[in-house]
Amino acid sequence: xxxxxxxxxxxxxxxxxxxxxxxxxxxxxxxxxxxxxxxxxxxxxxxxxxxxxxxxxxxxxxxxxxxxxxxxxxxxxxxxxxxxxxxxxxxxxxxxxxxxxxxxxxxxxxxxxxxxxxxxxxxxxxxxxxxxxxxxxxxxxxxxxxxxxxxxxxxxxxxxxxxxxxxxxxxxxxxxxxxxxxxxxxxxxxxxxxxxxxxxxxxxxxxxxxxxxxxxxxxxxxxxxxxxxxxxxxxxxxxxxxxxxxxxxxxxxxxxxxxxxxxxxxxxxxxxxxxxxxxxxxxxxxxxxxxxxxxxxxxxxxxxxxxxxxxxxxxxx
Amino acid sequence: xxxxxxxxxxxxxxxxxxxxxxxxxxxxxxxxxxxxxxxxxxxxxxxxxxxxxxxxxxxxxxxxxxxxxxxxxxxxxxxxxxxxxxxxxxxxxxxxxxxxxxxxxxxxxxxxxxxxxxxxxxxxxxxxxxxxxxxxxxxxxxxxxxxxxxxxxxxxxxxxxxxxxxxxxxxxxxxxxxxxxxxxxxxxxxxxxxxxxxxxxxxxxxxxxxxxxxxxxxxxxxxxxxxxxxxxxxxxxxxxxxxxxxxxxxxxxxxxxxxxxxxxxxx
Numbered sequence: 360x361x362x363x364x365x366x367x368x369x370x371x372x373x374x375x376x377x378x379x380x381x382x383x384x385x386x387x388x389x390x391x392x393x394x395x396x397x398x399x400x401x402x403x404x405x406x407x408x409x410x411x412x413x414x415x416x417x418x419x420x421x422x423x424x425x426x427x428x429x430x431x432x433x434x435x436x437x438x439x440x441x442x443x444x445x446x447x448x449x450x451x452x453x454x455x456x457x458x459x460x461x462x463x464x465x466x467x468x469x470x471x472x473x474x475x476x477x478x479x480x481x482x483x484x485x486x487x488x489x490x491x492x493x494x495x496x497x498x499x500x501x502x503x504x505x506x507x508x509x510x511x512x513x514x515x516x517x518x519x520x521x522x523x524x525x526x527x528x529x530x531x532x533x534x535x536x537x538x539x540x541x542x543x544x545x546x547x548x549x550x551x552x553x554x555x556x557x558x559x560x561x562x563x564x565x566x567x568x569x570x571x572x573x574x575x576x577x578x579x580x581x582x583x584x585x586x587x588x589x590x591x592x593x594x595x596x597x598x599x600x601x602x603x604x605x606x607x608x609x610x611x612x613x614x615x616x617x618x619x620x621x622x623x624x625x626x627x628x629x630x631x632x633x634x635x636x637x638x639x640x641x642x643x644x645x646x647x648x649x650x651x652x653x654x655x656x657x658x659x660x661x662x663x664x665x666x667x668x669x670x671x672x673x674x675x676x
Numbered sequence: 677x678x679x680x681x682x683x684x685x686x687x688x689x690x691x692x693x694x695x696x697x698x699x700x701x702x703x704x705x706x707x708x709x710x711x712x713x714x715x716x717x718x719x720x721x722x723x724x725x726x727x728x729x730x731x732x733x734x735x736x737x738x739x740x741x742x743x744x745x746x747x748x749x750x751x752x753x754x755x756x757x758x759x760x761x762x763x764x765x766x767x768x769x770x771x772x773x774x775x776x777x778x779x780x781x782x783x784x785x786x787x788x789x790x791x792x793x794x795x796x797x798x799x800x801x802x803x804x805x806x807x808x809x810x811x812x813x814x815x816x817x818x819x820x821x822x823x824x825x826x827x828x829x830x831x832x833x834x835x836x837x838x839x840x841x842x843x844x845x846x847x848x849x850x851x852x853x854x855x856x857x858x859x860x861x862x863x864x865x866x867x868x869x870x871x872x873x874x875x876x877x878x879x880x881x882x883x884x885x886x887x888x889x890x891x892x893x894x895x896x897x898x899x900x901x902x903x904x905x906x907x908x909x910x911x912x913x914x915x916x917x918x919x920x921x922x923x924x925x926x927x928x929x930x931x932x933x934x935x936x937x938x939x940x941x942x943x
Contacts, residue, residue, distance in 0.1 A: 405834070410793045410827035417797015420782075422805070441824075444784050445794055449776050 360518035363494035367501035377424040383408040412441035419451040431457030431473040460516040461598030462640040474626040478603025488576040490514040492554035499530035517552035533579035541568040546590035553596040559648035587617035594622045601625040622658040679751035681713040689747035697764030703911035703923035705743040707847035714886040726779035737791025738816035739774035789822025799840040818850025832901040833872030840901040841893040847910035873903040880906025
């Protein structure tokens with residue numbers, strides 16, 4: 360996924376000489392390709408993210424198309440106000456890349472982990488939020504981001520979980536991408552690295568449909584409502600807080616358009632407790648496939664009788 | 677008629693707005709009147725209308741002084757008398773802080789420490805394109821409490837933005853008191869010099885001195901950003917406002933308005 364991102368940046372730079380890549384001293388080796396081909400289109404603004412976002416705004420006002428790269432713990436979290444006032448308020452074409460979202464930096468602790476970025480950004484007027492699940496979605500998301508001519512945040516999470524799509528996904532503003540079709544009682548919607556988890560966990564309930572949401576804002580209300588209507592419950596999985604993320608967004612649309620049961624699987628309002636591998640931290644937060652199965656089983660058990668087939672709500676033997 | 681940007685008239689325009697809108701921040705605007713007057717009169721290449729793509733940029737990072745810029749825009753004919761007299765009326769567009777949606781204002785500031793970075797980006801864009809556009813960014817000394825200001829200065833020096841001039845409206849006060857007492861900046865000019873800027877220090881109400889300093893900044897070394905520390909008086913021009921920080925927040929009454937106008941008209 361990082362290679363896909365790097366290649367997509369080079370393609371963007373080739374296609375449009377207004378594209379500049381700005382970093383706050385992050386992304387060692389990630390930008391070798393663009394630095395080789397376009398050394399003067401790469402700017403390292405140093406460990407000074409607030410200024411970097413303001414500079415990006417000025418560059419955008421001056422006719423450039425900046426891509427601002429950082430770790431999601433810093434871009435957007437450290438620079439929320441710059442994103443709000445310098446960029447979003449003027450609807451400037453600046454693309455923010457928040458890398459390492461979720462628990463990627465599992466050994467480094469809370470300062471480098473980020474499960475609140477989507478919640479913090481959803482309320483920024485006019486900002487588009489993209490969250491690709493694999494390399495193909497990453498390329499498509501970056502191309503989409505640069506085509507929109509407005510502020511966009513691209514959330515990049517765990518990068519090496521493999522492809523979730525067999526064929527190139529059709530990533531559109533607001534749209535869902537089908538990952539597995541199914542007409543069973545459960546629909547699953549994941550975003551970012553959690554799409555792989557949703558795919559794995561959903562195997563426990565054959566017939567589940569699985570969708571990737573590479574675009575978290577805006578969300579196509581018709582598409583979400585359609586998924587809600589076709590199934591009896593929707594499970595949303597994300598490596599982000601249960602507050603203010605995709606689960607909340609789906610529940611908002613369901614409540615308005617197609618009332619249904621929504622199981623929000625995400626980070627339960629707490630920081631990581633321990634240090635360990637990425638897989639370890641997913642388990643700690645109940646976000647590995649096995650824990651997600653358990654969480655969904657619990658959710659199903661709490662549903663009133665008659666909504667789901669009896670086999671779904673029975674306590675596992 | 678060629679606009680004169682005569683300081684006491686600009687201050688009367690500020691009073692007219694502040695009285696109409698019952699606005700605060702009068703003293704913040706008064707301290708930078710001569711700075712803006714000299715820039716608008718002699719240095720900014722703006723074109724006849726706002727937002728000319730080739731214009732020089734005047735970035736008011738210290739957004740609290742926006743009424744001084746409105747007064748200059750009124751002289752240019754970019755704001756009407758009705759704009760002044762309806763200041764802060766429901767549904768109008770001139771806000772109490774600089775707002776980039778107003779044609780003629782470059783940045784949305786007032787949350788301090790933002791505008792300079794955007795100005796640095798504008799200067800960098802012009803520098804990369806080789807357009808010859810200049811950027812003048814006005815920051816307050818109180819605003820220099822913000823860390824982002826110093827990030828921006830580092831960046832401007834490192835990227836050798838010779839087309840950027842940072843003008844500090846050093847009126848010695850911030851919202852709650854004297855800058856020396858709230859969070860002392862020490863010797864501002866020395867700090868700016870240490871950050872690599874080509875620095876001058878002038879009496880910020882002496883138009884000839886400001887003019888000389890700005891001219892020197894424009895013609896100075898092409899590979900260094902410039903700074904002008906303009907020593908100013910908060911509330912300058914009206915005796916009972918000068919150096920009295922209550923005029924950061926105080927609104928005019930009919931009586932104080934009349935007294936202030938009388939003083940300025942007699943000046």
